Amino acid sequence: MTKRVLSGNAAIARGAYEAGIGVVSSYPGTPSSEITDNIKYYDEIYSEWATNEKVAMEVTIGSSLAGTRSMTCMKHVGLNVASDPLMTLSYTGVNAGLVVVVADDPNMFSSQNEQDSRHYARFAKIPMLEPADSSEAKYFVQKAVEISEKYSTPVLLRSVTRLSHSMSVVELGTRKETERKELEVNIPKWVMVPANARKRHYWVEDRLKKIQNDLNSGLNDFIHEEINSTDIGIVSSGIAYQYVKEALPEASVLKLDMVYPLALDEIKKFAGKVKKLFVVEELDPFIENELKAHGINVENLDRSLMGELSVERLNDIFSEKGYVSRNYKPLYKDINDKLPQRPPNMCPGCSHRGIFHAINKLKLFV
Numbered sequence: 001m002t003k004r005v006l007s008g009n010a011a012i013a014r015g016a017y018e019a020g021i022g023v024v025s026s027y028p029g030t031p032s033s034e035i036t037d038n039i040k041y042y043d044e045i046y047s048e049w050a051t052n053e054k055v056a057m058e059v060t061i062g063s064s065l066a067g068t069r070s071m072t073c074m075k076h077v078g079l080n081v082a083s084d085p086l087m088t089l090s091y092t093g094v095n096a097g098l099v100v101v102v103a104d105d106p107n108m109f110s111s112q113n114e115q116d117s118r119h120y121a122r123f124a125k126i127p128m129l130e131p132a133d134s135s136e137a138k139y140f141v142q143k144a145v146e147i148s149e150k151y152s153t154p155v156l157l158r159s160v161t162r163l164s165h166s167m168s169v170v171e172l173g174t175r176k177e178t179e180r181k182e183l184e185v186n187i188p189k190w191v192m193v194p195a196n197a198r199k200r201h202y203w204v205e206d207r208l209k210k211i212q213n214d215l216n217s218g219l220n221d222f223i224h225e226e227i228n229s230t231d232i233g234i235v236s237s238g239i240a241y242q243y244v245k246e247a248l249p250e251a252s253v254l255k256l257d258m259v260y261p262l263a264l265d266e267i268k269k270f271a272g273k274v275k276k277l278f279v280v281e282e283l284d285p286f287i288e289n290e291l292k293a294h295g296i297n298v299e300n301l302d303r304s305l306m307g308e309l310s311v312e313r314l315n316d317i318f319s320e321k322g323y324v325s326r327n328y329k330p331l332y333k334d335i336n337d338k339l340p341q342r343p344p345n346m347c348p349g350c351s352h353r354g355i356f357h358a359i360n361k362l363k364l365f366v
Contacts, residue, residue, distance in 0.1 A: 006170045008163040011134035012073075012101060013038035015141025017045060020176045021099070022068040025050045025059035029075035030110040030347070031164040032103035036073055044175060053078035057085045057100070064098040065190075067181035069145055073101040076117045083120065086154065088192050090124045091200040093152030093207075096181045097145035103159040106282050106308040110344065114306065116283040121156050121260035125208050128156040128260045129222070130238035134168040140257070142176075143222075151207055158259070160282060162308065163239050208261055215263035222257035223266050232323055233274025235267060235287060235298075240280050240309055247314040248325050259287060264294055271296055282309050 006014065012035045016024060024047040026036040039047040050056035053074045060070035074082060079102045086100065102120070105111040121128035129144055131137040137159065144155040188196045215222065229250045236244050237256040244253055254270040256262065271277045276299050279288040284305060291298050303317050315325065346353045359366055 002172045003169055004172060005167050006134045006138075007034065007165055007167050008131070008134050008137045008159055009034035009103075009165070010038045011137040011170050012141055012157070012159070013042070014170065014172065015138035016071050016099075017042040018138070018173045018175055019097070019099075019142040019145040020069050020178045021045060021071050021097075021141075021145065023060060023063035023070040024048075024073070025056040025063075025070075026073040027051075027053045027056050027078055027081075028347070028350070029078050029103075031105055031159070031161040032073050032075045032078075032101065033347070034164070035101060035103075053082040054084060057082040057089075060098055061085060061089055061094075064094045064096045065183055067096050067183060069097045069178065071099040071101060071141070074103075075111065076102055076104045076115050077111060077113060078102070079117055079120055080115075083124075086120070087124055089154050090126050091192055091197055091204055092190055093203075094148055094154060095183055096178075097148035098154045099141060099144045099148065099157055100154050101141075101157045101159065103161070103164050104283065105161050107161070109161055114283065116286060117156070117158055118259055118286045119284070124154075124156075125204050126153050126156060126260075127151075127211055127258060128158055129257055130158045130259045131163065131257070132238050132241045132255070133163070134166075135170050136257070137163065138170050147211075151211055153207060153211075158238065160239055212261040212264070215258065215261070216265045220263070220266070223263050224253075224255040224257070225266075225270060226253045226255070227273060228252050230274050231276070233270060233277045234280050235270070235277065235291070236280040237287065238282070240282050243309050243311050243314045244280050246311040248318060248323065250325060251323075256287070262287065262290055264291075264296075267291060268296060280309070280314065 022045060024036055024039050024045055027050050036047055039045050050059055056072045060072040063070040102117045104117050106114060108114050118128060127147060129140045131140045140157055144157050148155045230252060233252045234244050235254045237259050241255050252274050254267060277297060278299050278301055279291065281287050288298055301317060346356060
């Protein structure tokens with residue numbers, strides 16, 4: 001098979017193509033914008049920039065109901081805008097597969113806040129996958145479509161800036177064409193008036209339990225255990241896993257590809273194999289708090305909840321705990337050269353540039 005070096009965003013677009021997705025509707029926002037930009041290379045997919053994230057979500061809900069596999073992409077703050085239809089979509093479920101890609105921005109390189117989108121998975125009671133590199137980003141889109149159709153649920157796929165914009169080798173596959181799914185006329189399922197919604201809430205809770213139970217059987221390819229030194233065990237996911245492998249190569253690691261719901265039985269088994277258990281994740285202690293709530297003893301890492309993780313930062317954190325890796329070597333030296341300033345500006349092609357140019361010329365304060 002052909003191999004290419006792709007960014008995380010380009011890999012997500014490729015995953016949409018190979019998964020047989022036919023409609024992509026998004027709203028631009030770094031670090032997610034290049035996903036939909038790359039969709040233009042695949043003639044089999046109809047793609048568009050929507051008026052906003054809520055409209056993008058509703059377009060893909062409509063195309064999913066009409067029987068076409070669909071995907072919508074946005075940055076973390078965009079999911080706030082799209083959350084209204086997403087919450088009800090959790091109750092109705094989907095027809096054809098529907099993937100919601102959300103790209104978080106740790107360290108706020110181009111964002112107004114640093115929120116952690118994993119909370120939306122718990123809020124909406126839907127599964128979330130988190131890839132660790134471009135190859136997984138492509139593969140997880142395909143798996144997200146399968147999960148979406150198997151359990152009749154939208155599936156969140158979380159990226160972060162470092163994943164979206166870094167590059168790694170991806171093995172390309174072929175497109176999997178699927179027949180358009182006919183929509184079943186089922187008023188109690190699709191129409192969320194209170195009488196129907198009350199019944200659907202039971203269904204939502206049962207669906208979540210089924211997914212969680214299947215994580216310990218049919219979905220266990222989303223759990224990867226690496227037993228090395230049993231002095232320290234680390235539960236991690238996504239890009240944070242890459243930092244763990246570089247900073248603490250001797251540690252035992254449990255890598256979670258599905259960050260909600262959690263495979264609690266497997267995590268408990270792993271915890272029993274190590275002397276001390278830590279959770280390494282970026283931004284909020286989402287996984288850590290879930291484990292503590294279920295009685296799993298997790299050591300406090302005493303890390304800042306702000307900014308990106310890095311290999312260097314992680315090495316410093318664990319060094320303070322007395323865990324110094326014998327194999328850790330800094331990959332680069334600090335750059336002391338004074339670099340030219342690059343102030344924030346609107347991206348090329350952004351629909352807001354015109355109005356901001358006019359305001360700037362008039363020297364108005366907004």
